[in-house]
Amino acid sequence: MNSPFNASSLTTLCDSDMSADLHLANARLVLPDQVLTGAIVIENGSITEILEGDQVPVGAIDCRGDLITPGLVELHTDNVERHIEPRPEVDWPHLPALIAHDAELASTGITTVFDAMRVGSIHSGKGRYIDYARKLADELLAARAQGFFKISHFLHLRAEICSETLLQELATFGTEDRVGIVSLMDHTPGQRQFRDLSALKTYVAKKRGMTDDEFEAHVENLLGLQKRFGAKHEAGTVVEATRLGAVLASHDDTTAEHVATSASNRVGFAEFPTTLEAAQACRSHGISVMMGAPNLIRGGSHSGNVAAEELAKADLLDIVSSDYVPSALLLSAFRLAQIWDDLPRAIATVTSNPAIATHLKDRGALKVGLRGDVLRVQLVDQMPLLRGVWSQGKKVG
Numbered sequence: 001m002n003s004p005f006n007a008s009s010l011t012t013l014c015d016s017d018m019s020a021d022l023h024l025a026n027a028r029l030v031l032p033d034q035v036l037t038g039a040i041v042i043e044n045g046s047i048t049e050i051l052e053g054d055q056v057p058v059g060a061i062d063c064r065g066d067l068i069t070p071g072l073v074e075l076h077t078d079n080v081e082r083h084i085e086p087r088p089e090v091d092w093p094h095l096p097a098l099i100a101h102d103a104e105l106a107s108t109g110i111t112t113v114f115d116a117m118r119v120g121s122i123h124s125g126k127g128r129y130i131d132y133a134r135k136l137a138d139e140l141l142a143a144r145a146q147g148f149f150k151i152s153h154f155l156h157l158r159a160e161i162c163s164e165t166l167l168q169e170l171a172t173f174g175t176e177d178r179v180g181i182v183s184l185m186d187h188t189p190g191q192r193q194f195r196d197l198s199a200l201k202t203y204v205a206k207k208r209g210m211t212d213d214e215f216e217a218h219v220e221n222l223l224g225l226q227k228r229f230g231a232k233h234e235a236g237t238v239v240e241a242t243r244l245g246a247v248l249a250s251h252d253d254t255t256a257e258h259v260a261t262s263a264s265n266r267v268g269f270a271e272f273p274t275t276l277e278a279a280q281a282c283r284s285h286g287i288s289v290m291m292g293a294p295n296l297i298r299g300g301s302h303s304g305n306v307a308a309e310e311l312a313k314a315d316l317l318d319i320v321s322s323d324y325v326p327s328a329l330l331l332s333a334f335r336l337a338q339i340w341d342d343l344p345r346a347i348a349t350v351t352s353n354p355a356i357a358t359h360l361k362d363r364g365a366l367k368v369g370l371r372g373d374v375l376r377v378q379l380v381d382q383m384p385l386l387r388g389v390w391s392q393g394k395k396v397g
C-alpha cells in the first residue's frame with residue numbers, strides 16, 4: 001500500500017447520525033470464522049455484545065433463525081455515474097441522483113461504498129468524455145457533510161491514463177477530499193478488458209450509437225492517446241495517489257508482466273484481472289484479487305474475459321465488487337458460499353476483505369467495537385432475501 005489511510009477521522013466526518021439501541025436475537029450470526037446461533041447488540045452505532053443462544057429477551061427483534069451478516073463494503077461501482085447520466089448525454093440533476101443512488105445501494109445491503117468517478121477526459125470525437133469528477137465530488141462531499149445519506153460514502157477516482165486531462169484533473173484533488181482509492185485504467189482497444197475488439201464494438205455501439213466508420217475513428221483516436229499519454233500519465237497517477245493518501249488499485253491486468261508493473265507501482269488490490277495467468281501473478285505478488293459480482297452470477301464476463309467462478313475454484317478470489325449491478329453483491333456472496341461450502345469465507349469477500357484492502361479498520365465483521373452495520377438475510381430456496389439493513393444500528397433498508 002502507498003500510505004496510511006486515516007479511516008477513523010474519515011468516519012467521524014461522514015457519519016454523525018447515531019441511532020437507538022438495536023438487539024437482534026435468535027439469529028444465525030455470520031462471524032469471521034463460524035456461524036453462531038445467538039444475538040447481537042448495537043448501542044450508539046457500534047456492536048457492544050455478541051451472545052450465544054436462541055433466547056429472545058423483551059425488546060429484542062426475533063430473527064427466527066435468519067442470518068445476520070456484516071453490511072457489504074463496495075469498492076468499485078459505476079452506479080453513481082448511471083444515476084447522473086441515465087442515458088448518454090443526459091445530465092440528471094446531481095443531488096437527487098446521488099440520493100437515489102445512496103438509497104438504491106442501501107436497499108441491496110451495501111453500507112459502505114467507494115463511489116467510482118472517472119478522471120481523465122477526452123474532448124474530441126464521438127467517444128468524448130467531459131470533465132465532471134471534481135464537481136461531482138464536491139456535490140457528494142457536501143451531501144455527506146449535511147447527513148443526506150443513509151450509508152457511508154468515500155471517493156474512488158478511476159484514472160483513465162489514455163486521456164487528455166488526467167493529471168490536471170487529479171491536481172484539483174487534495175488530502176482534504178480523503179480520496180480512498182485511485183485506480184489505474186487503460187481501456188485502449190486491443191488489450192486488457194478489450195482484447196476482443198468485437199466485444200468493445202458491441203459495448204460502445206450500444207452505449208454511444210456509433211457507425212462502423214465512427215467506431216474506427218474512435219479506436220484510432222484512443223490508440224493515439226495511449227502513445228502520447230499512457231506512460232506519462234501512469235507514472236503521474238502513482239505519484240498523485242501517494243500525495244492523496246489513497247490506496248492504489250490496478251485494473252484489467254492481463255499478463256504476468258502487467259501484474260509485475262502493478263507490483264512495482266505498489267498497488268494494494270487488482271480490479272478484474274482478465275486471465276488466470278494475471279490472477280496467479282497477483283497471488284504471488286501478494287496483491288488481492290477483486291472480481292465482478294455480475295461475472296460470478298452470469299457465469300462469465302460480458303467482455304469475454306476469465307470467469308470469476310474459475311478464479312474462485314482456483315482459490316484466487318479475495319474481493320467481490322457489484323461493478324454495474326448493485327444487487328449482485330449479496331447474491332454473489334451466497335453463490336461463493338455454495339462453491340466453497342464455507343459461508344464465513346464467502347461473506348468475507350464482500351465485507352472484511354474489501355475493508356482491509358482500503359484500510360477501514362472500523363467495519364467489515366461482526367465483532368464487538370466495530371460499526372453496527374448489519375444485514376438480516378432469510379434464505380429462500382438457497383437465494384438470499386434481504387429482510388433488513390442497518391447502518392450504525394439505524395434501519396436504512
Ligand SMILES: [Fe+2]
Nearest residue numbers: 187193251252
Ligand atoms: Fe475495465
